[in-house]
Amino acid sequence: MKKLFKDKTIVFLLPLVIITFLFLYICYNYSMGIYKNIEEKQNNKDIKNFIYTLNISTHKSNIKEKSYYQEVKKLCENYFEECLVKTTINSKKINAEKITIDTYHLNLFLINDFHFFDTKNKLILHIKSKSKENIIITSRNSIQIFSSLSIIFLILTIIITNSYQKHILIANDSLEEKVNERTSQITHTLKELEKVNLRLFDLAHTDYLTQIKNRRSFFLHVESMFQNQKKVNKPMSIIMIDIDNFKKFNDTYGHEMGDKVLKLFASTINNYLSEDTIFGRLGGEEFIIALPNEKIDSTIAIAEDIRRIIETLVIRVPYSELFITASFGVSDSTNANTIDEIIKNADDMLYDAKSKGKNRVRGRIS
Missing domain, CATH: 3.30.70.270 (Reverse transcriptase/Diguanylate cyclase domain)
Structure with a gap:
């Protein structure tokens, strides 16, 4: 592990990887929330349309008639993916006084439980529906594809950066060698120049014949x-x-x-x-x-x-x-x-x- 963190590329890109995954996680949750709200709004709209259509249809048929059962199911399936229709009492007509609707998620699908009650508060019809197309599943797949592409792009970026950095390091080493060589030459030249300057100073301040101060x-x-x-x-x-x-x-x-x-x-x-x-x-x-x-x-x-x-x-x-x-x-x-x-x-x-x-x-x- 210590050897791994000695690699400058890993140390440089590790924060980038963490930030990228954090960003994808936040985007995923945020998008799922948005899609969930959209799905719920669409489901509420379908519920209203279904109930409106069902009320019109109910006043035209007898509940005992087999064709009516099929009609209700067919009507439900116009708005939802799957529908299960159950009757609980014998009645010539459905005169629903009260309707309760329970909406919940099951295996990432949106489920609606419709309960129709008569004037005596007795259950006369129960319909269970499943959302037509789970937007959350579709959005999750889209986000997963996007995340996968982002991760692939990140991996490619790391590989390219690592390769580029290796070339840079090789170039830097070569340049450093040249700089060191040139620095050594300059240092040697400065030392020689210093000796010459000292010699010139001595010549300028020393009597040429007696070698004492002039x-x-x-x-x-x-x-x-x-x-x-x-x-x-x-x-x-x-x-x-x-x-x-x-x-x-x-x-x-x-x-x-x-x-x-x-x-x-x-x-x-x-x-x-x-x-x-x-x-x-x-x-x-x-x-x-x-x-x-x-x-x-x-x-x-x-x-x-x-x-x-x-x-x-x-x-x-x-x-x-x-x-x-x-x-x-x-x-x-x-x-x-x-x-x-x-x-x-x-x-x-x-x-x-x-x-x-x-x-x-x-x-x-x-």
Whole structure:
């Protein structure tokens, strides 16, 4: 049974079948009631006509005469299917003072019992009739034929619907496979597109030579850092860095050696810094670092550490060794309303370090 109700066709058509049978049942009972009323009206009309004709005939014949008995039966059969005529007393004439009629159904036929009484209330004639043609039987047969045709039509509808649904299911399965295949292709394409977009984003925000943040990317990130630190009322610092005498590397050893210096310089500092700092190249030999939660005194110490690491770097060239130094300018967010103010202060400190002999750190309080 559970398996049967899993069939979508059965589940869909079962209410239709129930409604159809209910509709046929209601129509059947309603129609039978109508036909029964029609039959009763027709029967009442036949009774009136029969009694009227019988009264006329009764005054012309004697009840003892055999021909009269046959005449009454024949007269009754003009209005009804079957008639049974009985006399109960000997009388020359039928002078019926009272007539009673009992009408009832017997085996779906309408039966009439006529009782004729004389002036002394004695039964003088009894006639039993059966309706000529039972309208109810005829109507029932018609309704049964109609119901049978409706049921056959319903069965054919179920078969056709079931067959059609199977074709639809096959088509849906095929379409679903195509949709799944296309969805898989689109998903794969979107993933590849996402990778490409990430790659393009990295290219747009990464310095192509040193592989750290470029100028644009740095300012996007540092502005966000500044706003976050400001919300929680915590400090942040900026270190501006410039490689000393970088132009000599390019002029003396060529741009290839200059690029090598920039890469080594950037990777050395990047390895030293923690993950929460922002490190970027502003252009040429100028770099910048943003440090959250650091005031200027601790930031100067960090800058000094980086300066000492940088001056220990050695670049080997034919017949010689090259050393790198850098100048540092430091500033923090104290009394600064924007990130641009902090960067400008650090840049001023960097200029001071350059003018004071290079390879040194200068901060706001130094």
